Amino acid sequence: MPSYTTADLAERVKGELKGRADLGIEGVGALKDASERQITFITDQTHAGLWARSRAAAAVITDGLDASGHDPNARALIVVPSASLAIIELLQLFAPPPLLPDAGVHPTAWVHPDASIGQDVRIGPHVSVDRGASIGDRVVLYAGVCIYAEAHVGDDSILHSNTVIRERCHLGQRVITHQNVSIGADGFGFEPAPDGSGLLHVPQIGNVELCDDVEIGAASCIDRAKFGTTVIGAGTKIDNLVQIxxxxxxxxxxxxxxxxxxxxxxxxxxxxxxxxxxxxxPHVTIGSGVSVGACSGVMRDISPGQTCLGTPATEAREALRQAAALKRLPGWMREVSRRLDSD
Incomplete structure (x- = not known):
């Protein structure tokens, strides 16, 4: 287990050390759960007020917060512009080494003779790579990954167990998919049959492109285009259980x-x-820089830079005014009823 002093960590994150420089740190923990050999992080005043009760030896804290009760003779604070960013550096420092499949192609994997496999790959058990598919250099395919015909996986990508990349889909460099991700399943396209006999399937003949540095969470699905390409732009991060x-x-x-x-x-x-x-x-455009609050329903276009909430999604201040008015509605109704009864 790696160990660093608080002075080492302050230098690492380019922070100002307030307190002891010689404390040994062996890991990272949450403010309430950290041990005497761990460092934690504080990003807001609410959590800064809990610092005195934490057992952590040290904390990375955002500049301007007041960690009342701090004893510099016993513990250490490392003051940085953003504790949320600084903790990334520390998590990388203390992270255990990744547990990767063995180098090369596992004996139970199947690779079509016409597939192209790059250098220094790690292809795990029961992986399938079909004809015409291309796998870049240093790609990691965990157990059960399925690469369909003519799909491409770019250099340094990591596909976790049971990811499926359908035919002709293209993944850029350093793409990460977590377990059970589906890339390139048919889009949900059906039309009523003219004779009323049921639904006709609309062929989905396009593909999906994940650009460089995209990350897709577990069990998310990104469907192929009816024609053309479904595109996920560079550096975009998609959480678990998302449907595109x-x-x-x-x-x-x-x-x-x-x-x-x-x-x-x-x-x-x-x-x-x-x-x-x-x-x-369908067919909605959400402009650049928009933030959409949780559980909202977006039914029409949103201009760039807006923050929207609710269903239908509305500019945040207006949505909050509507919510406040709705909360007062029962009282207004009682007042109206009282006045009507008094007339």
């Missing part, structure tokens, strides 16, 4: 939280934040 329908185009550096669903042909700009359990109607 056919022909969506998601910009770069977006975050989409769990249980959200985007219907077909939605366009999302760059740097958009979509909270958990958000539903987006």
């Amino acid at each position: 329908a056919h022909n969506c185009r998601i910009g770069s550096s977006c975050v989409i939280a769990a249980l959200s669903g985007l219907a077909g042909s939605v366009t999302v700009g760059d740097g958009v934040s979509i909270g958990g359990a958000v539903a987006v109607s």
